[in-house]
Amino acid sequence: GQSLEQPSEVTAVEGAIVQINCTYQTSGFYGLSWYQQHDGGAPTFLSYNGLDGLEETGRFSSFLSRSDSYGYLLLQELQMKDSASYFCAVKRETNAGKSTFGDGTTLTVKP
C-alpha cells in the first residue's frame, strides 16, 4: 500500500524557521511535491523534488533523500500569511497522474 506520514500540527513564531517532515512508503516513486492550502482555499503548488537534494524557491526550500524515503519543506522568515496546511505528495508515475497526498500539516504562525 501507500503511506505518507507528516506531523499533524506545527506552531512557530513570526520570523522563525520551521521544517515540516514527510516520510513515505509507496510502490513506485518519481518525486515528492509540496502543496499549500489555506483554510477554505485550493491547494497550490509550492515545490517539487525529482532528485536528491535541496530545491530553493524564495523563502521556501524542499529537500529529498530517496534512500531514506524522506523529504522536508523548510519555511524561513515565517509570516502570518504562512499559516496554512502543507501537504506532501508522492508522484508515483512519470506522468503527472498517480500522486498520493499525505494528510497535511497545519502550520500556525504566532506573532
Place this chain on the structure above:
Amino acid sequence: EAGVVQSPRYKIIEKKQPVAFWCNPISGHNTLYWYRQNLGQGPELLIRYENEEAVDDSQLPKDRFSAERLKGVDSTLKIQPAELGDSAVYLCASSPRLPALDTQYFGPGTRLTVL
C-alpha cells in the same frame, strides 16, 4: 490566465438525492483530475482524464459515482444517490501534458454537505 473553475462552490442536499459538480480546467491542459478531500485529510484521487479518456478511475465508487469529459475540456462529476459519508470538498485540478514538474492546478472546490 484564468484558473480552474468549479461550480457550485457549495451544495447542501438530503441523502439519496443526486448531485453534480462541474469543472472547467485551465485552457490547454490535457489532464484533468477529480479529488475528494475529507476534513483534516489530503486530497484523494477519484478519477483522472487524459483528454476525454478516463485513464485512472480505480478509486471511483462506481456504484454511485460517475464522471464524464465528453469533449476533452470541461468535466462533470455526479453522485447518485448521495450518502451521508459523501460530505466532503470535491476538488478539480488540471495539468498540462508532460509537465516539467509535478504541478497540478487546483480549483476552489465544491463543498458538499449531505443531510
